[in-house]
Amino acid sequence: MKERLKEIIKEAGKILHEGYYSNKDVTFKAKKDLVTKYDVGVENFLKEKFSEEFTDFNIIAEESDNSNIEFKDSIIIDPIDGTTNFVNGVPHTAISVGVYKDKKPFIGIVYNPILDEMYEAQIGQGAYLNGKQIKVSDENDFQKALMATGFPYSSGTNSDDLNDVIEKIKTILPKCQDIRRLGSAAIDLCMVARGTYEGYYEMNLKAWDVSAGIIILNEAGGKVSTLNGSDYRLFEDKYIVATNGYIHNSLLELIK
Numbered sequence: 001m002k003e004r005l006k007e008i009i010k011e012a013g014k015i016l017h018e019g020y021y022s023n024k025d026v027t028f029k030a031k032k033d034l035v036t037k038y039d040v041g042v043e044n045f046l047k048e049k050f051s052e053e054f055t056d057f058n059i060i061a062e063e064s065d066n067s068n069i070e071f072k073d074s075i076i077i078d079p080i081d082g083t084t085n086f087v088n089g090v091p092h093t094a095i096s097v098g099v100y101k102d103k104k105p106f107i108g109i110v111y112n113p114i115l116d117e118m119y120e121a122q123i124g125q126g127a128y129l130n131g132k133q134i135k136v137s138d139e140n141d142f143q144k145a146l147m148a149t150g151f152p153y154s155s156g157t158n159s160d161d162l163n164d165v166i167e168k169i170k171t172i173l174p175k176c177q178d179i180r181r182l183g184s185a186a187i188d189l190c191m192v193a194r195g196t197y198e199g200y201y202e203m204n205l206k207a208w209d210v211s212a213g214i215i216i217l218n219e220a221g222g223k224v225s226t227l228n229g230s231d232y233r234l235f236e237d238k239y240i241v242a243t244n245g246y247i248h249n250s251l252l253e254l255i256k
C-alpha cells in the first residue's frame, strides 16, 4: 500500500508545485485560516484515487465535510499543510497522509514537492527521507535543544490562547537553544524525526495536521505525548508535545 500511496501523492505534488508558482485566489475560512483552489484540487485528486484503490478505508480530509465519517480504518489527508507558506512563497509546505487501521497508526507520508522531500514510515519498519533512513537526534541537554512550535489560528481571536503561546515561549526560550516557527505542523514533526529539531509543541491542531508526522516521528525513535505525558490522541487532545525522547521530560516539566 505504501508504495502506491507514494506514487499517488507524488502525482498530487505536481498540482501543489504548479500552484506554488501561480496566482492563487485566496479565500478565508476564518480570520487566519486560508484556503485556495489548490488545497481543494490536491484533496479531490487524492480522494478520488484513494477511494478507487483503497476501498477498505474511509477518508477524512481537511477541506471536506467529515461529519458523518467515523475514525476507524481511515486515511487522513491534509492536502496542503502550511497553506500560509504556500500562498506567500515560503517553501515549507507539504501533502500529509496518515493511514490508520482500527484507529491505530499504520502508514505516514509527508511530501514537500517544492523541496522534493518525501518522508515515509510504516509501523515497525523505520522512517525514511527520500529513501534514506532517518533518526532523531541524541541531544539530551535542553539548553542545546533547538525547539519548534506553531501559533494556533485561534490566537488571532482568543486572548487566552494568545497568552498561552506567549507564556510558553517566555518559559522555554531562555532555557533552550532557540525556537523556530516554520508554519507546517506536518513538516515540524518530520524535522524532529530527522534530527534537525530536538522538540516541538503546539496547541489546537487538527488530526490531519499531525496524523502522518506522528507515525514518522515514532518510527524515527521519537516520542509524542500530550501535556501530561500520556499518548497523544488524534481528534481529542489539545496539546501535542513531540521530541527526540531525551528531552521529553524536561520539556513537559517546563510547559505543563
Ligand code: IPD
Residues within 6 Å of the ligand: 033, 034, 078, 080, 081, 082, 083, 084, 150, 151, 152, 153, 182, 183, 184, 185, 186, 202, 204, 205, 206, 209
Ligand atoms: C496549519 C499549519 C501550521 C499550524 C496551524 C495549522 P494548514 O495547517 O500546520 O503550522 O501552526 O495550526 O492549522 O491550515 O496550513 O493546513
Ligand code: CA
Residues within 6 Å of the ligand: 033, 034, 062, 083
Ligand atoms: Ca487550513
Ligand code: CA
Residues within 6 Å of the ligand: 078, 080, 081, 082, 185, 208, 209
Ligand atoms: Ca494543516
Ligand code: CA
Residues within 6 Å of the ligand: 039, 062, 078, 079, 080, 081, 082, 083
Ligand atoms: Ca491544510
